[in-house]
Amino acid sequence: MKDHIVISKATIDRLPLYFRTLRLSQEEGIDIISSEELGQRLGVTPEQIRKDLASFGQFGKKGVGYYVRELIGNIGEILGLHYHWNIAVVGIGHLGSALSNYQNFTSLGFNLVALFDASPEVIGKTVNGVVVESIDRMTEIVRDRNIHIGIIAVPAVYAQGVADKLVSAGVAGIWNFAPIKITVPDKIRIVNEDLSVGLSSLSYHLSRSLHEND
Amino acid sequence: MKDHIVISKATIDRLPLYFRTLRLSQEEGIDIISSEELGQRLGVTPEQIRKDLASFGQFGKKGVGYYVRELIGNIGEILGLHYHWNIAVVGIGHLGSALSNYQNFTSLGFNLVALFDASPEVIGKTVNGVVVESIDRMTEIVRDRNIHIGIIAVPAVYAQGVADKLVSAGVAGIWNFAPIKITVPDKIRIVNEDLSVGLSSLSYHLSRSLHEND
């Protein structure tokens, strides 16, 4: 792995796509794949793929391509998926339940180890094999179950409070689904997943094509 | 609106954030806001905001700032939210149900008008006031209810098939949650919402900080 080279956010965001597509290719029985072929499968130029991978090392064989199994391992390790992070979902409403049941997280190596909610009607229920705990027990449970990542799926008004609680309980990263900006200390990683962006950008483009001949 | 100027994807993706934050500010009773203040609230530089808005016109008053209500209207119109697009969700599993119940879409002006599923156990159920229909009735329902946008929340293996069906039924845009690349004709807009990207990028950064002193 090369030090002192800064990897672009765009590159990091493409790695999961490479990872996923390589695994699909592997299931199809493909052992070796070229950047050309891989690019076609996921809609990225071969140059882009080679450049992205090259920032982490030399994973291919010139004149041959990439060994699929090997590359999956390499990308998995780059992404840190081999750490099998423990995750907790906070807010077991519609979205929180859906996330708790999302099988693709498991297949990426994440372990769902805790669920939290504030509502007495929800506390005690079992979702995807995990019992929903009161949000008041967060501190002890985060410590006891060694939770690395907290997923926020509560209404916007509560999101900052939940984030503060997760941070003081000791998580290292937060994945925020609440549609609001959340502030955390610098050492905590935060990723905002804003579902309204995708739909709004669709709306933008659709309304353009409506009056294309202006 | 300025013609022949290409607006960057990054700009379009920030507009929904501006929109949302402006509405929150409005609720707090703020009538006029500067790019400085707005920037602080959503974690974007004031220059960035002014530049983004400037690509669509002159919405502010020099020496004063932006009139919140006016700007909300302007951005809403730029995003095409005033068209009140009709949307349908395909695949009423955990994620599909959550999306069907997502109140933020409604607050952006989208109308949920149809739900589809292939499973007899789900067909006929009511989710958020809408009855789940068989996927076999998609063509007629898309036409009759004038559906503009289809949301794909089915397992990856079925996603391309569902997309083909949505396109031939006549939707103009697709919002895809299935973790797979989908191919559609050029005239159809497609946005991929890949939930594994966010979590994987968290994992990447967390594993970096683990061996920060390498």
Place this chain on the structure above:
DNA sequence: TAGATTGTTAATCGATTAACAATC
């Protein structure tokens, strides 16, 4: 008017694309 803040141009920075030498 003086102070504040926009809109816009120029400078910088970063990411993608193109080209090709290295080599399997």
Place this chain on the structure above:
DNA sequence: TAGATTGTTAATCGATTAACAATC
């Protein structure tokens, strides 16, 4: 060896940041 394909450098393109004149 000849053909294929990577890894890497250079060229281009696009987006952000800085600076400031315009003006409310």
